[in-house]
Amino acid sequence: MPKSTLETDRIRLQRFSRRDNTTYDEAARASLHELNQWLPWARLDYEHGDTTAFIRESMQAWKEDRAWDYSIRLKDDPDRHVGSVSLWTVSKLGKIAEFGYWVRTDEHSKGICTEAVDRLLEEAFNSLGYHKVTLRIAVGNHASDRVAEKLGFTREGVLREELLIRGNWIDHSLWSLLDREFRAIRRGEMRGSR
Numbered sequence: 001m002p003k004s005t006l007e008t009d010r011i012r013l014q015r016f017s018r019r020d021n022t023t024y025d026e027a028a029r030a031s032l033h034e035l036n037q038w039l040p041w042a043r044l045d046y047e048h049g050d051t052t053a054f055i056r057e058s059m060q061a062w063k064e065d066r067a068w069d070y071s072i073r074l075k076d077d078p079d080r081h082v083g084s085v086s087l088w089t090v091s092k093l094g095k096i097a098e099f100g101y102w103v104r105t106d107e108h109s110k111g112i113c114t115e116a117v118d119r120l121l122e123e124a125f126n127s128l129g130y131h132k133v134t135l136r137i138a139v140g141n142h143a144s145d146r147v148a149e150k151l152g153f154t155r156e157g158v159l160r161e162e163l164l165i166r167g168n169w170i171d172h173s174l175w176s177l178l179d180r181e182f183r184a185i186r187r188g189e190m191r192g193s194r
């Protein structure tokens with residue numbers, strides 16, 4: 001199981017609790033217009049009950065060792081949810097995990113997502129022993145592609161019509177990073193494109 005709190009100089013990733021209900025709800029609603037394009041749960045009629053259900057499910061998944069969602073916080077404004085980053089196992093045998101993320105719209109392009117994912121990658125490879133981490137990114141989601149590129153992920157290919165968003169089937173690009181690649185990037189022997 002990953003640690004319930006992870007930190008960098010600027011941000012803290014923390015496991016969700018019921019106390020996060022109000023700030024998560026505000027962040028999700030303030031960002032719905034954009035999230036709605038890429039994330040099936042982000043319907044334009046998203047309501048408070050959806051937040052309550054998400055937090056309940058997130059706490060349960062953590063307890064059952066199924067999936068680990070973190071609230072991203074800026075250390076200089078720690079009560080405000082600025083985004084989420086999540087990790088779950090897709091293959092026990094293959095030691096493969098998948099990541100998901102979003103950041104509130106008014107905090108975009110400040111490097112927050114890249115920094116949060118980078119910190120969680122360290123946990124995934126160094127503490128949890130995964131061999132490979134994957135991202136599934138809707139084709140056309142260029143900001144998310146850029147996060148993957150900056151972290152040194154490789155685009156493996158396209159999975160056709162994987163995601164149903166607002167009645168349309170969307171292709172997913174599959175990106176991956178291997179443990180040895182992560183370590184080489186950390187040692188400065190290989191580069192992400194940051």
Ligand SMILES: CC(C)(COP(=O)(O)OP(=O)(O)OC[C@H]1O[C@@H](n2cnc3c(N)ncnc32)[C@H](O)[C@@H]1OP(=O)(O)O)[C@@H](O)C(=O)NCCC(=O)NCCS
Pocket residue numbers: 034035038039101102103104107108109110111112113114115136137138141142143144146147
């Ligand atoms: C994808 C997302 C999480 C990125 O969060 P973020 O904190 O802004 O990410 P970062 O600042 O670390 O990096 C974003 C990069 O994308 C770039 N970018 C932003 N919009 C872009 C666009 N339309 N086209 C190309 N690049 C874009 C930024 O300039 C930045 O790159 P840079 O550092 O080289 O300048 C955020 O855009 C988001 O929440 N989107 C909606 C939900 C979503 O798509 N989630 C991912 C599903 S796979």
